[in-house]
Amino acid sequence: MVRDMRPVWRGAISFGLVTIPVKLYAATEHKNPHFTLLHGDCRTPVRYARWCPHCERELSMDEIVRGFEVEPGTFVLFDDEELADLPLPTARTVHILDFVDLSEIDPIYYDRTYFLEPGEGGERAYSLLRRAMAETRRAAVAKVLLRTKETLAGIRVFDDRVLAMQTMYYDEEVRPADAVQALDPASALDERELEMAKTLIGNLVSPFSPGRYKSEYRAALHDLIRERVEGQRAVHAAKRPAAPAVDLMEALRESVRQAEAERGRRGGGRDGQARAPA
Numbered sequence: 001m002v003r004d005m006r007p008v009w010r011g012a013i014s015f016g017l018v019t020i021p022v023k024l025y026a027a028t029e030h031k032n033p034h035f036t037l038l039h040g041d042c043r044t045p046v047r048y049a050r051w052c053p054h055c056e057r058e059l060s061m062d063e064i065v066r067g068f069e070v071e072p073g074t075f076v077l078f079d080d081e082e083l084a085d086l087p088l089p090t091a092r093t094v095h096i097l098d099f100v101d102l103s104e105i106d107p108i109y110y111d112r113t114y115f116l117e118p119g120e121g122g123e124r125a126y127s128l129l130r131r132a133m134a135e136t137r138r139a140a141v142a143k144v145l146l147r148t149k150e151t152l153a154g155i156r157v158f159d160d161r162v163l164a165m166q167t168m169y170y171d172e173e174v175r176p177a178d179a180v181q182a183l184d185p186a187s188a189l190d191e192r193e194l195e196m197a198k199t200l201i202g203n204l205v206s207p208f209s210p211g212r213y214k215s216e217y218r219a220a221l222h223d224l225i226r227e228r229v230e231g232q233r234a235v236h237a238a239k240r241p242a243a244p245a246v247d248l249m250e251a252l253r254e255s256v257r258q259a260e261a262e263r264g265r266r267g268g269g270r271d272g273q274a275r276a277p278a
Helices: 080-086 123-136 190-201 217-232
Strands: 009-015 018-026 065-069 073-077 093-101 111-119 139-145 149-158 161-168
Touching: 009 123, 009 139, 018 123, 080 190, 093 149, 111 139, 111 149, 123 139, 123 149, 123 161, 139 161
Parallel strands: 009 093
Antiparallel strands: 009 018, 018 111, 065 073, 093 139, 111 161, 139 149, 149 161
16 A cells, blocks of 8 residues: 555444454545635635534634534434444454455445455455455445445446445435436437447547546646746735644544454354355
């Protein structure tokens, strides 16, 4: 794993009686230039405040609690410790539920992608799981608690060398397609036009090579920024407040869960399902 990357989560993969300590790394990043919003008059960066309109003052983070609105204006309150201590088997654990054919998962269910790296002592079990999944061409469906949300996740072999985990939407979170107006599939089509469309598609077929696709917008934006700098059109803020240090990746947990040889699924394994070797 690239050493300048910081893990966003530490825990373990659990399947059958096998527990593998792992670290979670963000697998993707946005490359577009980041713009800072400035006050048009003095060119000072704008600061966003946590403002209470009732008390008419800015709040610090330790004054803020989470509230769930049960009816208009009525809330039940929670703090981060309560949410982190929920009695879930997914706390600090990527809990594998099933192994499936990857092609059965529609891409609409995928959200963010992470790389899984074996933690100390988990290298051999990690390699065993990765190779077994590659040779059986299976993906895993799991649950994991990230931050304060339990999410569905898919685990697959990526680039023939690492396990990748993609957080997924639950079925009830995917909007039904019938909410969108579409043409009637039975609508009459001109067969000649259809054959021409299929021919056009065939002429454009090629193996997927992600390196072929570049962001023209990003290149043009970088050129424009360089022209502004070289043309001495950069502006200076009247006052430059010290920027607060913010850990955008937010490592939520510090300890690595060690292998637990006696951990299994509640109620035992399923009938006819082989257990992985510890």
